[in-house]
Amino acid sequence: MNGNTLVRAGRSCLLAVAALAVVAGAALCAGGGPSFLEEIKAHEEKIDKGGPVAVSPVTRPVVEAREPYQGGTFAVLARKGEIGRYPCSSCHGKGRVLVNNGLQLTHGDVVVNHGREGNSLSCIDCHHPEDRDALEDKKGNRIDFDHSYQLCGQCHFRQKRDWLGGAHGKRVEYWAGDRVVYNCTTCHNPHSPRFAQRFPATYAVPLP
Protein backbone atom coordinates (compact mmCIF):
# COMPACT_ATOMS: atom_id res chain seq x y z
CA MET A 1 0.00 0.00 0.00
CA ASN A 2 1.59 3.29 -1.00
CA GLY A 3 1.10 6.70 0.59
CA ASN A 4 -1.37 7.85 -2.03
CA THR A 5 -3.88 5.10 -1.27
CA LEU A 6 -3.48 5.73 2.46
CA VAL A 7 -4.34 9.40 1.97
CA ARG A 8 -7.31 8.41 -0.19
CA ALA A 9 -8.54 5.92 2.43
CA GLY A 10 -8.18 8.51 5.17
CA ARG A 11 -10.11 11.02 3.11
CA SER A 12 -13.01 8.62 2.49
CA CYS A 13 -13.05 7.81 6.23
CA LEU A 14 -13.37 11.50 7.00
CA LEU A 15 -16.15 11.84 4.42
CA ALA A 16 -18.02 8.93 5.99
CA VAL A 17 -17.73 10.49 9.46
CA ALA A 18 -18.93 13.83 8.10
CA ALA A 19 -21.88 12.15 6.39
CA LEU A 20 -22.78 10.36 9.62
CA ALA A 21 -22.63 13.64 11.51
CA VAL A 22 -24.96 15.27 8.97
CA VAL A 23 -27.45 12.41 9.25
CA ALA A 24 -27.33 12.52 13.05
CA GLY A 25 -27.78 16.28 13.00
CA ALA A 26 -30.80 15.99 10.71
CA ALA A 27 -32.32 13.41 13.03
CA LEU A 28 -31.79 15.75 15.98
CA CYS A 29 -33.28 18.68 14.08
CA ALA A 30 -36.35 16.60 13.19
CA GLY A 31 -36.96 16.12 16.89
CA GLY A 32 -35.48 12.67 17.09
CA GLY A 33 -38.08 11.81 19.72
CA PRO A 34 -40.95 9.38 19.32
CA SER A 35 -43.32 9.97 16.42
CA PHE A 36 -46.94 10.92 17.03
CA LEU A 37 -48.01 7.34 16.33
CA GLU A 38 -45.48 6.04 18.84
CA GLU A 39 -46.73 8.52 21.41
CA ILE A 40 -50.28 7.29 20.89
CA LYS A 41 -49.24 3.65 21.13
CA ALA A 42 -47.42 4.40 24.37
CA HIS A 43 -50.81 4.79 26.04
CA GLU A 44 -51.20 1.25 27.28
CA GLU A 45 -53.28 1.93 30.34
CA LYS A 46 -56.70 0.34 30.03
CA ILE A 47 -59.71 2.63 30.11
CA ASP A 48 -62.75 1.44 31.99
CA LYS A 49 -65.69 0.95 29.63
CA GLY A 50 -67.85 3.13 31.85
CA GLY A 51 -64.93 5.54 31.71
CA PRO A 52 -64.85 8.88 29.95
CA VAL A 53 -68.56 9.22 29.26
CA ALA A 54 -71.63 7.22 30.21
CA VAL A 55 -73.92 6.23 27.36
CA SER A 56 -77.34 4.68 27.39
CA PRO A 57 -77.59 1.07 26.22
CA VAL A 58 -78.27 0.32 22.56
CA THR A 59 -82.01 -0.04 22.03
CA ARG A 60 -81.82 -2.59 19.22
CA PRO A 61 -81.87 -6.27 20.27
CA VAL A 62 -78.39 -7.62 20.87
CA VAL A 63 -76.78 -10.91 21.89
CA GLU A 64 -73.43 -11.47 23.55
CA ALA A 65 -70.89 -12.68 21.01
CA ARG A 66 -69.33 -16.10 21.47
CA GLU A 67 -65.88 -14.70 20.74
CA PRO A 68 -63.58 -12.72 22.98
CA TYR A 69 -62.60 -9.16 22.22
CA GLN A 70 -59.42 -7.70 23.71
CA GLY A 71 -59.75 -10.08 26.63
CA GLY A 72 -63.36 -9.05 27.30
CA THR A 73 -66.71 -9.64 25.70
CA PHE A 74 -68.79 -7.71 23.22
CA ALA A 75 -72.29 -7.83 21.79
CA VAL A 76 -73.60 -8.14 18.25
CA LEU A 77 -76.94 -7.13 16.81
CA ALA A 78 -79.38 -10.02 16.93
CA ARG A 79 -80.50 -11.48 13.61
CA LYS A 80 -83.48 -13.73 14.25
CA GLY A 81 -85.91 -10.88 14.76
CA GLU A 82 -84.95 -9.48 11.35
CA ILE A 83 -85.84 -12.67 9.48
CA GLY A 84 -89.45 -12.29 8.42
CA ARG A 85 -90.38 -15.95 8.44
CA TYR A 86 -88.33 -17.14 11.39
CA PRO A 87 -88.67 -19.74 12.97
CA CYS A 88 -88.28 -21.81 9.83
CA SER A 89 -89.68 -24.86 11.60
CA SER A 90 -93.11 -23.27 11.54
CA CYS A 91 -93.31 -24.57 7.95
CA HIS A 92 -90.40 -26.98 7.62
CA GLY A 93 -90.88 -30.30 9.36
CA LYS A 94 -94.58 -29.95 10.13
CA GLY A 95 -96.42 -32.00 7.59
CA ARG A 96 -97.15 -30.75 4.10
CA VAL A 97 -97.47 -27.27 2.68
CA LEU A 98 -100.59 -26.51 0.70
CA VAL A 99 -100.11 -25.83 -2.99
CA ASN A 100 -101.87 -22.47 -2.91
CA ASN A 101 -99.31 -21.31 -0.35
CA GLY A 102 -96.52 -22.76 -2.42
CA LEU A 103 -95.47 -19.70 -4.40
CA GLN A 104 -95.20 -17.64 -1.27
CA LEU A 105 -93.31 -20.29 0.61
CA THR A 106 -90.84 -21.65 -1.90
CA HIS A 107 -88.29 -18.91 -1.28
CA GLY A 108 -88.50 -17.90 -4.92
CA ASP A 109 -87.47 -14.42 -3.84
CA VAL A 110 -84.08 -15.66 -2.66
CA VAL A 111 -81.42 -15.16 -5.31
CA VAL A 112 -78.16 -16.84 -4.42
CA ASN A 113 -75.23 -14.84 -5.70
CA HIS A 114 -72.63 -16.05 -3.27
CA GLY A 115 -69.44 -17.76 -4.31
CA ARG A 116 -67.36 -17.62 -7.45
CA GLU A 117 -69.08 -17.83 -10.80
CA GLY A 118 -69.83 -21.41 -11.76
CA ASN A 119 -69.14 -22.47 -8.19
CA SER A 120 -72.07 -20.88 -6.41
CA LEU A 121 -73.11 -21.98 -2.96
CA SER A 122 -76.24 -24.04 -2.48
CA CYS A 123 -78.71 -23.71 0.39
CA ILE A 124 -77.29 -26.45 2.58
CA ASP A 125 -73.77 -25.14 2.25
CA CYS A 126 -74.82 -22.79 5.07
CA HIS A 127 -78.28 -23.91 6.24
CA HIS A 128 -78.55 -26.96 8.46
CA PRO A 129 -79.93 -29.82 6.36
CA GLU A 130 -82.06 -31.23 9.20
CA ASP A 131 -82.64 -28.46 11.72
CA ARG A 132 -83.99 -25.60 9.61
CA ASP A 133 -83.87 -23.19 12.54
CA ALA A 134 -80.11 -23.22 12.43
CA LEU A 135 -77.06 -22.99 10.22
CA GLU A 136 -74.32 -25.56 9.87
CA ASP A 137 -70.64 -25.05 9.17
CA LYS A 138 -68.42 -27.43 7.23
CA LYS A 139 -67.33 -29.24 10.37
CA GLY A 140 -70.94 -30.09 11.16
CA ASN A 141 -71.36 -27.64 14.03
CA ARG A 142 -74.84 -26.27 14.55
CA ILE A 143 -74.71 -22.46 14.40
CA ASP A 144 -77.32 -20.05 15.65
CA PHE A 145 -78.66 -17.41 13.25
CA ASP A 146 -77.69 -14.73 15.77
CA HIS A 147 -74.08 -15.91 15.62
CA SER A 148 -73.71 -16.19 11.86
CA TYR A 149 -70.18 -14.72 12.09
CA GLN A 150 -69.11 -18.17 13.24
CA LEU A 151 -70.29 -19.54 9.92
CA CYS A 152 -69.14 -16.70 7.64
CA GLY A 153 -65.74 -16.75 9.32
CA GLN A 154 -64.93 -20.27 8.20
CA CYS A 155 -64.27 -18.96 4.67
CA HIS A 156 -63.96 -15.23 5.30
CA PHE A 157 -61.48 -15.66 8.13
CA ARG A 158 -59.55 -12.51 7.27
CA GLN A 159 -62.71 -10.45 7.40
CA LYS A 160 -63.68 -12.15 10.65
CA ARG A 161 -60.31 -11.37 12.18
CA ASP A 162 -60.67 -7.72 11.14
CA TRP A 163 -64.26 -7.65 12.37
CA LEU A 164 -63.29 -9.01 15.78
CA GLY A 165 -60.60 -6.36 16.09
CA GLY A 166 -62.67 -3.50 14.74
CA ALA A 167 -61.15 -2.88 11.30
CA HIS A 168 -64.13 -4.42 9.46
CA GLY A 169 -67.75 -3.63 10.17
CA LYS A 170 -68.82 -0.97 12.60
CA ARG A 171 -70.05 -0.21 16.05
CA VAL A 172 -73.67 0.63 16.78
CA GLU A 173 -74.31 4.28 17.62
CA TYR A 174 -71.62 4.80 20.30
CA TRP A 175 -67.84 4.85 20.31
CA ALA A 176 -67.92 4.74 24.13
CA GLY A 177 -69.45 2.27 26.54
CA ASP A 178 -69.88 -1.44 25.99
CA ARG A 179 -68.90 -2.59 22.55
CA VAL A 180 -71.88 -3.43 20.34
CA VAL A 181 -71.15 -4.16 16.68
CA TYR A 182 -73.10 -4.90 13.55
CA ASN A 183 -73.47 -8.55 12.69
CA CYS A 184 -72.25 -9.77 9.28
CA THR A 185 -75.83 -10.05 8.08
CA THR A 186 -76.81 -6.59 9.30
CA CYS A 187 -74.96 -5.12 6.33
CA HIS A 188 -74.50 -8.04 3.94
CA ASN A 189 -77.35 -9.98 2.42
CA PRO A 190 -76.07 -13.52 3.09
CA HIS A 191 -77.50 -14.78 -0.20
CA SER A 192 -75.91 -11.98 -2.20
CA PRO A 193 -73.24 -10.45 0.01
CA ARG A 194 -71.65 -8.02 -2.41
CA PHE A 195 -73.21 -4.54 -2.30
CA ALA A 196 -75.18 -3.83 -5.45
CA GLN A 197 -74.17 -1.00 -7.76
CA ARG A 198 -76.28 2.08 -7.27
CA PHE A 199 -76.22 5.83 -7.63
CA PRO A 200 -74.50 7.76 -4.85
CA ALA A 201 -76.74 9.51 -2.32
CA THR A 202 -75.60 12.95 -3.48
CA TYR A 203 -72.97 14.67 -5.55
CA ALA A 204 -70.32 17.29 -4.97
CA VAL A 205 -70.03 20.74 -6.47
CA PRO A 206 -66.68 22.51 -6.91
CA LEU A 207 -65.31 24.19 -3.81
CA PRO A 208 -66.12 27.92 -3.67
Add this chain to the structure above:
Amino acid sequence: MSATDQGQPGQHPLDDQTSRRAFLKGVAAGSAAFMALGCVPGAASAAGGELRLRWQEFFKKNYRLMTEEERRETVARLERLAAVDEGLQVSIGCEPPLPRVLFGYAFNITRCEGFMECVTACIKENNLDRRSHTQYIRIFEMEPGHLDPSAGDGRFFHEVPVENKFYMGTQCFHCENAPCTKACPTRATWKEPDGIVVVDYDWCIGCRYCQAACPYFGRRFNWAKPEVPQQEVTAQQHYLGNRLRPKGKMEKCTFCIQRTRKGRLPACVEACPTGARVFGNLLDPDSEIRYVLTHKKVFRLKEELGTEPKFWYFID
Protein backbone atom coordinates in the same frame (compact mmCIF):
# COMPACT_ATOMS: atom_id res chain seq x y z
CA MET B 1 -77.68 52.13 36.30
CA SER B 2 -79.82 51.17 39.26
CA ALA B 3 -78.56 51.06 42.84
CA THR B 4 -78.88 47.28 43.06
CA ASP B 5 -76.37 46.88 40.24
CA GLN B 6 -73.65 48.69 42.16
CA GLY B 7 -72.32 45.54 43.82
CA GLN B 8 -71.81 44.76 47.51
CA PRO B 9 -71.77 47.68 49.94
CA GLY B 10 -68.24 48.65 50.88
CA GLN B 11 -66.78 47.17 47.72
CA HIS B 12 -64.96 49.44 45.32
CA PRO B 13 -66.96 49.82 42.10
CA LEU B 14 -63.90 48.92 40.02
CA ASP B 15 -63.62 45.57 41.81
CA ASP B 16 -67.16 44.68 40.89
CA GLN B 17 -66.96 42.05 38.15
CA THR B 18 -70.58 42.47 37.15
CA SER B 19 -70.56 46.19 36.62
CA ARG B 20 -69.56 45.97 32.96
CA ARG B 21 -72.42 43.66 32.19
CA ALA B 22 -74.82 45.74 34.25
CA PHE B 23 -73.67 48.80 32.36
CA LEU B 24 -74.32 47.13 29.05
CA LYS B 25 -77.71 46.02 30.23
CA GLY B 26 -78.46 49.65 31.03
CA VAL B 27 -77.24 50.76 27.63
CA ALA B 28 -79.32 48.07 25.99
CA ALA B 29 -82.44 49.08 27.85
CA GLY B 30 -81.77 52.74 27.07
CA SER B 31 -81.25 52.16 23.39
CA ALA B 32 -84.34 49.97 23.30
CA ALA B 33 -86.37 52.82 24.71
CA PHE B 34 -84.75 55.20 22.22
CA MET B 35 -85.49 52.91 19.30
CA ALA B 36 -89.04 52.37 20.48
CA LEU B 37 -89.55 56.12 20.41
CA GLY B 38 -87.60 56.74 17.24
CA CYS B 39 -87.94 54.03 14.66
CA VAL B 40 -89.23 50.69 16.04
CA PRO B 41 -93.01 50.80 16.26
CA GLY B 42 -94.56 49.24 19.35
CA ALA B 43 -93.50 46.23 21.49
CA ALA B 44 -90.91 48.26 23.36
CA SER B 45 -90.53 45.84 26.27
CA ALA B 46 -90.20 42.74 24.08
CA ALA B 47 -87.70 44.50 21.84
CA GLY B 48 -85.83 45.60 24.97
CA GLY B 49 -85.35 42.02 26.12
CA GLU B 50 -84.25 40.97 22.69
CA LEU B 51 -81.88 43.91 22.32
CA ARG B 52 -80.32 43.12 25.67
CA LEU B 53 -79.68 39.59 24.46
CA ARG B 54 -78.04 40.91 21.33
CA TRP B 55 -75.88 43.36 23.26
CA GLN B 56 -74.74 40.68 25.63
CA GLU B 57 -74.01 38.38 22.72
CA PHE B 58 -72.06 41.09 20.95
CA PHE B 59 -69.82 41.81 23.91
CA LYS B 60 -69.22 38.26 25.07
CA LYS B 61 -65.74 36.78 25.36
CA ASN B 62 -63.91 34.26 23.28
CA TYR B 63 -65.28 30.82 24.17
CA ARG B 64 -61.95 29.74 25.63
CA LEU B 65 -61.91 32.65 28.07
CA MET B 66 -65.44 32.12 29.32
CA THR B 67 -66.11 30.54 32.67
CA GLU B 68 -68.47 27.59 32.73
CA GLU B 69 -71.26 29.86 33.90
CA GLU B 70 -70.65 32.33 31.09
CA ARG B 71 -70.76 29.46 28.61
CA ARG B 72 -74.11 28.35 29.96
CA GLU B 73 -75.38 31.92 29.77
CA THR B 74 -74.32 32.38 26.16
CA VAL B 75 -75.87 29.11 24.98
CA ALA B 76 -79.08 30.05 26.79
CA ARG B 77 -79.03 33.40 24.95
CA LEU B 78 -78.34 31.69 21.64
CA GLU B 79 -81.23 29.30 22.20
CA ARG B 80 -83.56 32.23 22.86
CA LEU B 81 -82.26 34.14 19.84
CA ALA B 82 -82.79 31.06 17.66
CA ALA B 83 -86.40 31.03 18.86
CA VAL B 84 -86.77 34.76 18.21
CA ASP B 85 -85.00 34.88 14.84
CA GLU B 86 -85.82 31.55 13.28
CA GLY B 87 -88.71 30.28 15.36
CA LEU B 88 -86.65 27.22 16.21
CA GLN B 89 -86.59 25.23 19.44
CA VAL B 90 -82.95 24.17 19.62
CA SER B 91 -80.84 22.84 22.45
CA ILE B 92 -77.29 24.15 22.31
CA GLY B 93 -74.72 22.40 24.49
CA CYS B 94 -71.33 23.43 25.75
CA GLU B 95 -70.01 20.04 26.87
CA PRO B 96 -66.34 20.25 27.80
CA PRO B 97 -63.75 17.81 26.40
CA LEU B 98 -63.79 14.39 28.04
CA PRO B 99 -60.84 13.42 30.21
CA ARG B 100 -58.35 10.91 28.79
CA VAL B 101 -59.86 11.11 25.33
CA LEU B 102 -58.11 11.95 22.09
CA PHE B 103 -60.30 11.42 19.07
CA GLY B 104 -58.95 9.70 16.00
CA TYR B 105 -60.37 8.50 12.73
CA ALA B 106 -59.49 5.84 10.20
CA PHE B 107 -60.77 5.41 6.67
CA ASN B 108 -60.67 2.06 4.87
CA ILE B 109 -59.94 2.74 1.20
CA THR B 110 -60.59 -0.92 0.38
CA ARG B 111 -64.13 -0.77 1.72
CA CYS B 112 -65.43 2.63 0.64
CA GLU B 113 -67.58 2.23 -2.46
CA GLY B 114 -68.53 5.84 -3.08
CA PHE B 115 -72.19 5.70 -2.02
CA MET B 116 -71.76 9.12 -0.36
CA GLU B 117 -74.27 8.46 2.38
CA CYS B 118 -71.76 9.93 4.81
CA VAL B 119 -72.04 13.23 2.94
CA THR B 120 -75.82 13.45 3.16
CA ALA B 121 -75.74 12.47 6.84
CA CYS B 122 -73.14 15.16 7.50
CA ILE B 123 -75.15 17.85 5.71
CA LYS B 124 -78.21 16.99 7.75
CA GLU B 125 -76.44 16.64 11.10
CA ASN B 126 -74.34 19.77 10.83
CA ASN B 127 -77.00 22.09 9.37
CA LEU B 128 -74.91 22.85 6.30
CA ASP B 129 -76.01 25.41 3.75
CA ARG B 130 -78.27 23.72 1.22
CA ARG B 131 -78.11 26.58 -1.25
CA SER B 132 -74.37 26.46 -1.90
CA HIS B 133 -74.18 22.66 -1.42
CA THR B 134 -71.63 23.05 1.34
CA GLN B 135 -70.11 19.69 2.23
CA TYR B 136 -67.42 18.92 4.77
CA ILE B 137 -66.70 15.50 3.28
CA ARG B 138 -65.48 14.94 -0.23
CA ILE B 139 -65.29 11.52 -1.84
CA PHE B 140 -62.84 11.03 -4.69
CA GLU B 141 -63.00 8.29 -7.28
CA MET B 142 -59.43 7.13 -7.70
CA GLU B 143 -57.50 5.28 -10.36
CA PRO B 144 -55.47 2.40 -9.00
CA GLY B 145 -51.91 3.41 -8.30
CA HIS B 146 -52.75 6.89 -7.07
CA LEU B 147 -53.03 7.89 -3.44
CA ASP B 148 -53.41 11.64 -3.79
CA PRO B 149 -57.05 12.80 -3.93
CA SER B 150 -56.10 15.69 -6.19
CA ALA B 151 -55.47 13.06 -8.87
CA GLY B 152 -58.96 11.63 -8.37
CA ASP B 153 -62.39 12.61 -9.59
CA GLY B 154 -64.33 14.44 -6.87
CA ARG B 155 -67.38 15.15 -9.00
CA PHE B 156 -68.50 11.70 -10.09
CA PHE B 157 -72.18 10.95 -10.39
CA HIS B 158 -72.81 7.56 -11.87
CA GLU B 159 -73.51 4.10 -10.49
CA VAL B 160 -70.89 3.09 -7.98
CA PRO B 161 -68.69 1.21 -7.31
CA VAL B 162 -67.00 1.23 -10.70
CA GLU B 163 -64.85 -1.78 -11.55
CA ASN B 164 -61.15 -1.17 -10.90
CA LYS B 165 -61.63 2.18 -9.13
CA PHE B 166 -61.38 2.91 -5.46
CA TYR B 167 -62.82 5.68 -3.34
CA MET B 168 -61.13 7.99 -0.91
CA GLY B 169 -62.83 10.41 1.45
CA THR B 170 -61.39 13.62 2.82
CA GLN B 171 -62.59 16.05 5.47
CA CYS B 172 -60.94 18.05 8.23
CA PHE B 173 -58.16 15.81 9.55
CA HIS B 174 -57.97 17.49 12.97
CA CYS B 175 -54.21 17.83 12.84
CA GLU B 176 -52.37 17.57 16.11
CA ASN B 177 -50.10 20.32 14.80
CA ALA B 178 -52.79 22.22 12.96
CA PRO B 179 -51.52 25.02 10.67
CA CYS B 180 -54.96 26.63 10.42
CA THR B 181 -55.02 27.50 14.10
CA LYS B 182 -51.71 29.32 13.80
CA ALA B 183 -52.96 31.44 10.92
CA CYS B 184 -55.99 32.83 12.73
CA PRO B 185 -55.46 36.48 13.66
CA THR B 186 -58.28 36.52 16.24
CA ARG B 187 -57.62 33.13 17.83
CA ALA B 188 -61.09 32.07 16.83
CA THR B 189 -59.93 28.56 15.96
CA TRP B 190 -57.96 26.18 18.14
CA LYS B 191 -57.41 22.55 19.03
CA GLU B 192 -59.41 21.34 22.00
CA PRO B 193 -57.77 19.00 24.53
CA ASP B 194 -59.64 16.04 23.03
CA GLY B 195 -58.01 16.77 19.68
CA ILE B 196 -60.94 18.39 17.87
CA VAL B 197 -60.06 21.54 15.94
CA VAL B 198 -62.96 23.94 16.47
CA VAL B 199 -64.07 27.42 15.43
CA ASP B 200 -65.72 30.00 17.68
CA TYR B 201 -68.11 31.34 15.05
CA ASP B 202 -68.70 34.51 17.04
CA TRP B 203 -65.01 35.39 17.12
CA CYS B 204 -64.30 34.49 13.52
CA ILE B 205 -63.94 37.64 11.43
CA GLY B 206 -64.14 35.75 8.16
CA CYS B 207 -60.65 36.59 6.88
CA ARG B 208 -60.16 33.00 5.60
CA TYR B 209 -56.46 32.90 6.50
CA CYS B 210 -57.09 29.48 8.04
CA GLN B 211 -58.60 28.25 4.79
CA ALA B 212 -55.45 29.30 2.97
CA ALA B 213 -53.27 27.69 5.64
CA CYS B 214 -54.98 24.29 5.52
CA PRO B 215 -53.04 21.97 3.20
CA TYR B 216 -56.01 19.59 2.99
CA PHE B 217 -58.80 21.96 1.85
CA GLY B 218 -60.69 21.06 5.01
CA ARG B 219 -62.39 24.37 5.71
CA ARG B 220 -65.56 25.90 4.29
CA PHE B 221 -66.68 29.51 4.23
CA ASN B 222 -70.20 30.90 4.53
CA TRP B 223 -70.51 33.47 1.81
CA ALA B 224 -74.13 33.92 2.79
CA LYS B 225 -76.23 32.97 5.77
CA PRO B 226 -76.67 29.18 5.56
CA GLU B 227 -80.11 28.19 4.34
CA VAL B 228 -81.53 25.15 6.07
CA PRO B 229 -85.19 24.17 5.72
CA GLN B 230 -86.73 24.68 9.14
CA GLN B 231 -88.05 21.15 9.50
CA GLU B 232 -84.60 19.74 8.68
CA VAL B 233 -82.62 21.64 11.31
CA THR B 234 -80.85 19.33 13.74
CA ALA B 235 -81.94 20.67 17.11
CA GLN B 236 -79.27 18.98 19.24
CA GLN B 237 -76.43 21.43 18.81
CA HIS B 238 -73.12 22.47 20.32
CA TYR B 239 -71.65 25.94 20.66
CA LEU B 240 -68.53 24.83 18.76
CA GLY B 241 -70.39 22.47 16.48
CA ASN B 242 -73.48 22.45 14.36
CA ARG B 243 -75.33 25.52 15.66
CA LEU B 244 -76.61 27.75 12.89
CA ARG B 245 -73.74 29.87 11.65
CA PRO B 246 -74.00 33.55 10.83
CA LYS B 247 -72.93 34.86 7.43
CA GLY B 248 -69.22 35.33 6.79
CA LYS B 249 -67.92 32.68 9.17
CA MET B 250 -65.52 29.82 8.65
CA GLU B 251 -66.75 26.36 9.44
CA LYS B 252 -65.49 22.81 9.19
CA CYS B 253 -65.91 19.22 10.30
CA THR B 254 -65.89 19.02 14.11
CA PHE B 255 -66.00 15.21 14.34
CA CYS B 256 -69.66 15.98 15.22
CA ILE B 257 -68.62 17.45 18.56
CA GLN B 258 -72.26 17.60 19.66
CA ARG B 259 -72.45 13.82 19.33
CA THR B 260 -68.96 12.55 20.11
CA ARG B 261 -68.65 14.36 23.42
CA LYS B 262 -71.72 12.42 24.51
CA GLY B 263 -70.18 9.12 23.45
CA ARG B 264 -72.00 8.83 20.13
CA LEU B 265 -70.37 8.20 16.78
CA PRO B 266 -70.07 11.00 14.23
CA ALA B 267 -72.92 11.11 11.73
CA CYS B 268 -70.69 9.98 8.84
CA VAL B 269 -69.58 6.86 10.72
CA GLU B 270 -73.12 6.02 11.67
CA ALA B 271 -74.33 6.49 8.10
CA CYS B 272 -71.56 4.60 6.30
CA PRO B 273 -73.17 1.55 4.67
CA THR B 274 -69.88 -0.29 4.13
CA GLY B 275 -68.14 0.17 7.47
CA ALA B 276 -65.24 2.03 5.89
CA ARG B 277 -65.10 4.56 8.70
CA VAL B 278 -63.61 3.84 12.12
CA PHE B 279 -63.78 6.35 14.96
CA GLY B 280 -62.62 6.15 18.54
CA ASN B 281 -60.41 7.12 21.42
CA LEU B 282 -56.72 7.01 20.52
CA LEU B 283 -55.75 6.79 24.19
CA ASP B 284 -57.78 3.63 24.76
CA PRO B 285 -55.62 0.61 23.87
CA ASP B 286 -58.77 -1.50 23.44
CA SER B 287 -60.46 0.81 20.96
CA GLU B 288 -61.10 -0.07 17.33
CA ILE B 289 -59.02 2.83 16.11
CA ARG B 290 -56.02 1.55 18.04
CA TYR B 291 -56.56 -1.91 16.56
CA VAL B 292 -56.41 -0.39 13.10
CA LEU B 293 -53.28 1.60 13.88
CA THR B 294 -51.55 -1.46 15.31
CA HIS B 295 -52.62 -4.14 12.83
CA LYS B 296 -53.15 -2.40 9.53
CA LYS B 297 -51.00 -0.62 7.01
CA VAL B 298 -51.88 3.00 7.60
CA PHE B 299 -50.87 6.26 5.97
CA ARG B 300 -51.87 9.88 6.14
CA LEU B 301 -51.97 12.59 3.52
CA LYS B 302 -48.98 14.93 3.19
CA GLU B 303 -47.26 13.44 6.22
CA GLU B 304 -44.07 15.25 5.27
CA LEU B 305 -45.64 18.57 6.32
CA GLY B 306 -45.51 17.52 9.95
CA THR B 307 -49.12 18.49 10.58
CA GLU B 308 -49.82 15.12 12.26
CA PRO B 309 -53.41 14.59 11.09
CA LYS B 310 -55.47 12.35 13.33
CA PHE B 311 -57.04 10.77 10.24
CA TRP B 312 -55.45 7.62 8.88
CA TYR B 313 -56.18 5.75 5.68
CA PHE B 314 -55.81 2.01 5.73
CA ILE B 315 -56.21 -1.01 3.51
CA ASP B 316 -57.58 -4.43 4.42
